[in-house]
Amino acid sequence: MSYVGPDFDPPQPRRSRRGPFTVAVAALVPGALAGWLVWQAVGNDSGDGGGSGKAGPRSSSSAPVSPSASATGDSKPRTSAIPSPTPSTSRPAASGPLKGKVVVIDPGHNPGNFQHTSEISRQVDIGTNRKECDTTGTSTNAGYTEAQFTLDVAHRMRTILEQQGATVKFTQDGDRAWGPCVDERARIGNAAHADAVVSLHADGSSAGNRGFHVILPGAVNEGAADTRPIVTSSRDLGERIAGLFVRETGSAPSNYVGDGTGLVVRKDLGGLNLSTVPKVFIECGNMRDSKDAALLTSGAWRQKAARGISEGIVSFLRG
Numbered sequence: 001m002s003y004v005g006p007d008f009d010p011p012q013p014r015r016s017r018r019g020p021f022t023v024a025v026a027a028l029v030p031g032a033l034a035g036w037l038v039w040q041a042v043g044n045d046s047g048d049g050g051g052s053g054k055a056g057p058r059s060s061s062s063a064p065v066s067p068s069a070s071a072t073g074d075s076k077p078r079t080s081a082i083p084s085p086t087p088s089t090s091r092p093a094a095s096g097p098l099k100g101k102v103v104v105i106d107p108g109h110n111p112g113n114f115q116h117t118s119e120i121s122r123q124v125d126i127g128t129n130r131k132e133c134d135t136t137g138t139s140t141n142a143g144y145t146e147a148q149f150t151l152d153v154a155h156r157m158r159t160i161l162e163q164q165g166a167t168v169k170f171t172q173d174g175d176r177a178w179g180p181c182v183d184e185r186a187r188i189g190n191a192a193h194a195d196a197v198v199s200l201h202a203d204g205s206s207a208g209n210r211g212f213h214v215i216l217p218g219a220v221n222e223g224a225a226d227t228r229p230i231v232t233s234s235r236d237l238g239e240r241i242a243g244l245f246v247r248e249t250g251s252a253p254s255n256y257v258g259d260g261t262g263l264v265v266r267k268d269l270g271g272l273n274l275s276t277v278p279k280v281f282i283e284c285g286n287m288r289d290s291k292d293a294a295l296l297t298s299g300a301w302r303q304k305a306a307r308g309i310s311e312g313i314v315s316f317l318r319g
């Protein structure tokens with residue numbers, strides 16, 4: 001959550017059919033959902049919270065990424081809650097299949113937002129509306145913040161994607177006091193001429209609400225917002241990320257939005273409305289549910305999440 005205000009009632013798109021996601025997953029990652037079902041059936045829930053490093057239900061036959069990408073996922077994950085300071089500007093790209101591709105990672109919120117509530121509550125223009133600059137984000141009941149989570153996953157993704165040759169840029173790296181605002185987050189991706197942008201989040205819903213969902217831009221043409229050129233490509237990006245997130249983490253699609261598809265279309269998010277490049281959000285789980293929180297606070301699970309999202313991006317960029 002956290003990209004909406006506390007009094008905001010998020011739309012709950014009701015779609016009567018479940019076809020698109022299921023079809024997309026089946027086409028992209030055969031066995032992904034089956035793998036999740038097996039994972040659940042054997043009771044091998046990775047919610048140990050302890051970073052055991054156990055392998056998830058990996059599919060070895062359908063990975064659309066090179067072996068080197070998968071290999072990186074087996075490296076020892078960093079588990080520190082506070083990421084080491086690194087520049088948010090782009091770094092030299094290695095050679096690899098994604099050489100020349102620009103990926104912008106948008107770690108939702110900022111650890112400093114909690115100390116700058118007046119700054120982040122100012123209104124910004126999101127095309128369709130005016131909305132808060134940013135929010136603090138949510139946290140687990142034990143106090144692990146969404147902002148810590150998003151930065152950690154972002155760092156893990158950067159490592160994976162740079163090893164594929166991509167140029168990776170962040171919208172923030174804990175290197176500024178607060179923000180950026182949602183409109184600036186969108187502009188950073190636009191200015192970078194990003195080939196793909198992913199905004200990382202974890203939700204703050206009710207206990208019992210579990211699972212991930214990917215948020216896709218709806219078609220908006222109002223004020224400064226015109227998402228029509230990116231709706232189709234963003235859906236492609238989001239479906240690939242959803243499918244590979246299932247495969248890598250074993251997590252189920254959200255049981256409270258998206259009708260089990262793991263996909264939700266929204267027209268009220270400035271970060272999507274103002275984007276001119278393919279972009280999606282992902283809510284990796286619900287921090288306020290104890291079982292999901294156990295996953296989100298596990299370094300081993302975050303490595304799986306980073307791998308799944310990254311492989312979705314790689315799949316999208318390689319076509």
Ligand code: ZN
Pocket residue numbers: 001002003108109137138146200201202
């Ligand atoms: Zn958020």
